[in-house]
Structure formats: structure tokens, C-alpha cells
Amino acid sequence: MKKRITILTGAGMSAESGINTFRDAGGLWEGHDVMEVASPQGFARNPNLVLDFYNQRRKQLHEVSPNIAHRVLVELEDFFKVTIVTQNVDDLHERAGSSNVIHIHGELLKVRSTKNENVVLPWSNDLNLGDCCDEGHQLRPHIVWFGEAVPLLEEAAIATQNADIVIIIGTSMQVYPAASLIDYAQSRIPIYFVDPKPNVSRNNYDNLTVIAKTAVQGIPKLVTELIATIQEN
Structure with missing residues (x-):
């Protein structure tokens, strides 16, 4: 599995x-x-x-078009069951080829x-x-405008709760209710935080790896490493 x-x-x-x-x-x-x-x-x-x-x-x-970070995330689907939970209202994940995307803030199109x-x-x-x-x-x-319910938040929380690995990309994790999703992650699973100005402390979460880079700079290497761990086993 x-x-x-x-x-x-x-x-x-x-x-x-x-x-x-x-x-x-x-x-x-x-x-x-x-x-x-x-x-x-x-x-x-x-x-x-x-x-x-x-x-x-x-x-x-x-x-605009999907960038390299959007595109390489698709490669993970050959080796993992991937769910993307995005605060973004664009369709760049879908255009890149990701097949399971939850838009918690709605969709522009x-x-x-x-x-x-x-x-x-x-x-x-x-x-x-x-x-x-x-x-x-x-x-x-x-x-989803300010003051409105976030109907897909429960689905996003379940996806986070069921994850073996969580990756956070390009978000401050300071805007609620989206910021609360990380709290649903199981303890001690690997969590990767990719952001040029990370403000999540390693002390707050077990097994947190902070990658202080932009998505384009940090994601391709991380994807390569994750796939390599599967291929080695």
C-alpha cells in the first residue's frame, strides 16, 4: 500500500x-x-x-502557467497517495497534472x-x-470570503490526519482556519515546511524539517529525496 x-x-x-x-x-x-x-x-x-x-x-x-514546483509534485503520485490541500483559488495544481486537489478557499474558475x-x-x-x-x-x-464557512475544511482535516507525511509549501500557517490543519497531523510523522521565511519552530512539532527556500528552489530536491526513499526500500 x-x-x-x-x-x-x-x-x-x-x-x-x-x-x-x-x-x-x-x-x-x-x-x-x-x-x-x-x-x-x-x-x-x-x-x-x-x-x-x-x-x-x-x-x-x-x-500564467504552473511552475516547476507544481509540476514536480505530480511525480509523487507514482509512488505515494497524494492529496493537495490548497488555500489558492487558482487551478495551477490541476493544470500541472495533480489529480486530487482540495480547494479550501474556493476556485476562481x-x-x-x-x-x-x-x-x-x-x-x-x-x-x-x-x-x-x-x-x-x-x-x-x-x-470563500471572510466571515463565511469553509465547507471543505473537514475533508482537508481528515486528509491531514490520515497522512504518513505532511508537506507545507508557501504559506505562513498563520491564517485560520487553514492554519489549524497542521494540528491534525499525527505525532512523529515527517513534516516538511518549505518557505523562504519560515515562522514555524522545530520545537513545536516532532520530526519537522524546515527548508528555508521558495517552492521552486526547494520542492524539486525534496521530491527527488522522497522518491529515492521509496525506491531504496
Whole structure:
């Protein structure tokens, strides 16, 4: 039976593909207060602003490609049962070829009904006021906004709990509830933390290996080493 790897990825994973990170030090996202463009209240106040904001993000996504870190993670699937839990709303993991991806913060290339959150549709172009589901309700970005429940969090927690190895890539692990996922990992399993500015202490977790590099710099070597351990056994 293949060992199970759960990989937790954040904004740093996609930054090297050219996708801007969620927000800068001032709490702004592309010049907007995040609550203006990433909250139900912001959408209620100014739906056109919010829709335009995500239309621009969607256009940017069409202009970028998976980087080497996205691509080499796919190689792990030949040797391990891999689950990727990502905070990213892009589809770069899927485009690289990963087959099991849980998007806990939603997906940019999907929309859903404002009336029935279970009505989710693929959407690759602009979304405008007047674009409605079959029941006549306005569509909105399929993004988990501030103050909203994270419906896939339990699935992500189970994947982390069942893992034989956990890899954390390009995330500060400071934003909840995503940051709580590491607490579900079994004690004493190998945990690898890949980030150029890691802020997780080795003292907090058993068998933590910190790789103070970007995803592109650190992941190819780690993947090679993990595959080598399987081939040697």
C-alpha cells in the first residue's frame, strides 16, 4: 500500500508563476481593502466592484502557467497517495497534472448561485451583474470570503490526519482556519515546511524539517529525496 502524503499549499506556491499574493503588508489586495472585495458585506455594498475584481484575477490566471514546483509534485503520485490541500483559488495544481486537489478557499474558475450555494458552475470568462443560474439568481465568485464557512475544511482535516507525511509549501500557517490543519497531523510523522521565511519552530512539532527556500528552489530536491526513499526500500 502506498504511503499517504498530504501537501498544504499557500500563496507562495503560485507567486513564482506570477500570481500576486493575497495581500501586501498594508492589508491591501491589488489596492483594495480586502473586506471590500472578499466579504459578503463588500459584495452587498458594491457588487460591480467585487465582480470586476475577480474578473481581473481570472484574466491574470489565464496568462500564467504552473511552475516547476507544481509540476514536480505530480511525480509523487507514482509512488505515494497524494492529496493537495490548497488555500489558492487558482487551478495551477490541476493544470500541472495533480489529480486530487482540495480547494479550501474556493476556485476562481467556478461561480455559484447567491441563493443556493450548492449550485456551482464552471466559469472562465467575465462574470457580470445579470449573469444568473437556471433558477434566476445572480451568480457570484465561488470563493470563500471572510466571515463565511469553509465547507471543505473537514475533508482537508481528515486528509491531514490520515497522512504518513505532511508537506507545507508557501504559506505562513498563520491564517485560520487553514492554519489549524497542521494540528491534525499525527505525532512523529515527517513534516516538511518549505518557505523562504519560515515562522514555524522545530520545537513545536516532532520530526519537522524546515527548508528555508521558495517552492521552486526547494520542492524539486525534496521530491527527488522522497522518491529515492521509496525506491531504496
